[in-house]
Amino acid sequence: GEDVEQSLFLSVREGDSSVINCTYTDSSSTYLYWYKQEPGAGLQLLTYIFSNMDMKQDQRLTVLLNKKDKHLSLRIADTQTGDSAIYFCAESRGSGYSTLTFGKGTMLLVSP
Amino acid sequence: GAVVSQHPSRVICKSGTSVKIECRSLDFQATTMFWYRQFPKKSLMLMATSNEGSKATYEQGVEKDKFLINHASLTLSTLTVTSAHPEDSSFYICSASPPGQGGETQYFGPGTRLLVL
Numbered sequence: 168g169e170d171v172e173q174s175l176f177l178s179v180r181e182g183d184s185s186v187i188n189c190t191y192t193d194s195s196s197t198y199l200y201w202y203k204q205e206p207g208a209g210l211q212l213l214t215y216i217f218s219n220m221d222m223k224q225d226q227r228l229t230v231l232l233n234k235k236d237k238h239l240s241l242r243i244a245d246t247q248t249g250d251s252a253i254y255f256c257a258e259s260r261g262s263g264y265s266t267l268t269f270g271k272g273t274m275l276l277v278s279p
Numbered sequence: 280g281a282v283v284s285q286h287p288s289r290v291i292c293k294s295g296t297s298v299k300i301e302c303r304s305l306d307f308q309a310t311t312m313f314w315y316r317q318f319p320k321k322s323l324m325l326m327a328t329s330n331e332g333s334k335a336t337y338e339q340g341v342e343k344d345k346f347l348i349n350h351a352s353l354t355l356s357t358l359t360v361t362s363a364h365p366e367d368s369s370f371y372i373c374s375a376s377p378p379g380q381g382g383e384t385q386y387f388g389p390g391t392r393l394l395v396l
Contacts, residue, residue, distance in 0.1 A: 171322075202387070207390075207392070208389055208390065209283075209285070209372050209387045209388050209389040209390040210323075210372065210374075210387040211387070212384065212385070212386060212387070215384065255322065255323070266313065266325050266328065267313075267323075267325070267374075267385060268325075269322040269323045270322060271321060271322040272322060
């Protein structure tokens, strides 16, 4: 099965909060990431969290990590139409240039 | 900071030809770069880890003779798709980790869309 799983689609209205969820299986994950991919473009690192943290906030973005349940979420406050994109959850195991394992991505559609 | 570029952004080639994709770290030196492949509606799959001055490390199932990787300098890695076939059509993305961040933060290039006819 997949090591990192995400729901495939989320639709919200502009101004609402969006919550994108991710689960992972490897308890040795050290860093967990959220990347944003706009159509036809590469990936933009949004934020990341170290596995010994349970929350990280960066402007409109809030990352919550439940290490016991291996559950990661990304909350986008006051979602804008420009936030419409695919959001990838990823995890890395170990330290120093370790490779990333990605989920399949959640497509976020923000309607006016 | 931490900008990674790729060239070309898109390329169309005939079956049987070879295509070279460049990945550059513009404002930092990267001893390690990564090459990913993304299929439509699918996640990114790591193809190989490119190490400056040494051979690349390929993931299981990736043909090293077909996907040639050269990391000749601290700011440039190239991926050459040799004897390309239509099934090689995909979106190829590279990434690099700036020094001093423990190698844990990867910054991605904008990707190269390859179409093999």
